[in-house]
Every structure is written in structure tokens, then in C-alpha cells.
Amino acid sequence: xxxxxxxxxxVICKSGTSVKIECRSLDxxxxxxxxxxxxxxxxxxxxxxxxxxxxxxxxxxxxxxxxLINHASLTLSTLTVTSAHPEDSSFYICSANGAEKLFFGSGxxxxxx
Amino acid sequence: xxxxxxxxxxxxxQEGDSAVIKCTYSDSASNYFPxxxxxxxxxxxxxxxxxxxxxxxxxxxxxxxxxxxxxHFSLHITETQPEDSAVYFCAASTGGFKTIFGAGTxxxxxx
Numbered sequence: 001x002x003x004x005x006x007x008x009x010x011v012i013c014k015s016g017t018s019v020k021i022e023c024r025s026l027d028x029x030x031x032x033x034x035x036x037x038x039x040x041x042x043x044x045x046x047x048x049x050x051x052x053x054x055x056x057x058x059x060x061x062x063x064x065x066x067x068l069i070n071h072a073s074l075t076l077s078t079l080t081v082t083s084a085h086p087e088d089s090s091f092y093i094c095s096a097n098g099a100e101k102l103f104f105g106s107g108x109x110x111x112x113x
Numbered sequence: 114x115x116x117x118x119x120x121x122x123x124x125x126x127q128e129g130d131s132a133v134i135k136c137t138y139s140d141s142a143s144n145y146f147p148x149x150x151x152x153x154x155x156x157x158x159x160x161x162x163x164x165x166x167x168x169x170x171x172x173x174x175x176x177x178x179x180x181x182x183x184x185h186f187s188l189h190i191t192e193t194q195p196e197d198s199a200v201y202f203c204a205a206s207t208g209g210f211k212t213i214f215g216a217g218t219x220x221x222x223x224x
Contacts, residue, residue: 091154102210
């Protein structure tokens with residue numbers, strides 16, 4: 001199946017700093033990628049749709065100025081959590097279409113102190 | 114927008130028994146219904162999927178059924194094994210693969 005790589009796997013940062021998470025499709029091109037957020041023992045909540053070469057589409061309630069998404073190439077989308085606070089601590093996971101199926105990155109556990 | 118409801122939230126079965134998880138969706142335009150298995154701290158893994166032009170699909174011990182009229186779809190796992198223990202998510206997509214997930218079912222298979 002298609003491979004989606006996500007880095008870093010985990011990150012610990014101080015409150016007020018920014019964190020960048022990368023999502024790469026390794027063996028296919030993805031014009032569209034998706035970013036999800038998952039709290040412990042909860043479901044995956046869609047945050048935004050990342051479109052190559054254009055602005056991301058955010059879901060209702062997601063602050064676009066806080067969660068900056070850039071999809072500059074067909075194989076890379078980045079999510080930057082700006083001015084992170086403890087309530088932003090969560091498991092962030094990206095996904096991309098490959099062979100008409102949705103494949104997920106390995107996820108990033110963000111802990112904001 | 115799409116809303117996916119999933120039941121039960123927790124399911125405990127004896128090894129060898131069957132497990133059934135049910136989902137409903139709200140958007141009649143949804144045409145792709147994947148099921149994912151997620152182990153603690155890991156990425157969701159696609160285990161089976163079904164498209165709207167098919168009523169049933171089977172892959173070894175796993176089967177999925179779809180009733181488009183009722184907007185229901187279900188996952189059936191037969192001859193459950195302890196390694197089937199995980200969280201299972203149903204999902205629905207309207208194309209473009211913007212996928213909305215159900216709340217998840219925590220499956221425990223007791224040896």
C-alpha cells in the first residue's frame with residue numbers, strides 16, 4: 001500500500017513556542033492531504049484539508065491562524081501549531097489519498113508544557 | 114456536513130465468537146465507507162472498505178455490509194482472536210476522500 005511518513009513522532013515544547021509537523025507521501029503524489037487531531041480515547045477529528053498550491057480548507061471551529069498548513073509540493077504538507085498552549089497537547093495525524101484509498105501517517109504526539 | 118454514529122462504544126467477546134459493530138451516516142452523497150483498526154499510540158490501519166455500488170464485501174474473517182437506503186453499514190468479525198483487540202473506527206466519505214470518522218469501538222477479545 002501507499003506509504004505516508006510523518007515527523008516528528010513526538011515533541012515536547014514550552015508554552016508559547018511553535019511546532020512544525022511534516023507529512024510526506026513517499027511513493028505517490030498527493031494533491032490533497034488531511035490533518036486530524038485525536039485526544040486520548042477519542043475519535044479522529046478532521047481539522048483541515050490541505051490542497052497543493054492553494055489555501056487549506058479548515059473545519060468549523062479550527063483556528064486557521066493557530067494551525068498553519070502549507071502544501072507546497074505534491075508530496076509534502078506541513079502543520080505548524082503556533083504559540084502552542086497545554087490545551088493543544090494531542091495526537092496529530094495526517095493522511096493522504098493513495099490508489100483511491102486513504103492512508104495515514106504514523107502520527108505526532110505533541111505535549112505542551 | 115456528514116455525521117457518523119458508531120455503536121457500541123465498547124464490545125467484549127469471548128475468543129472464537131463473532132463481533133459486530135454498526136454505523137450510520139447522515140449524508141446520502143457518501144459513497145465510500147472504510148473501516149480502520151487502531152492500536153494504542155499507532156496510526157489507523159485500513160482493514161476493509163466498501164463502495165456504494167456494493168452491498169457486501171468479505172475478506173477472510175472480516176466482512177462489511179452496506180444498506181444505502183437506511184444509511185447503515187456494519188463490520189462483522191468472525192472467529193475473533195485476542196490480537197483482534199483494538200479500537201475500530203468506521204468512516205464515511207463523499208469523494209475527494211474528505212473522511213469523517215465514527216466515535217470508535219473498543220473491542221476486547223477474551224482468551
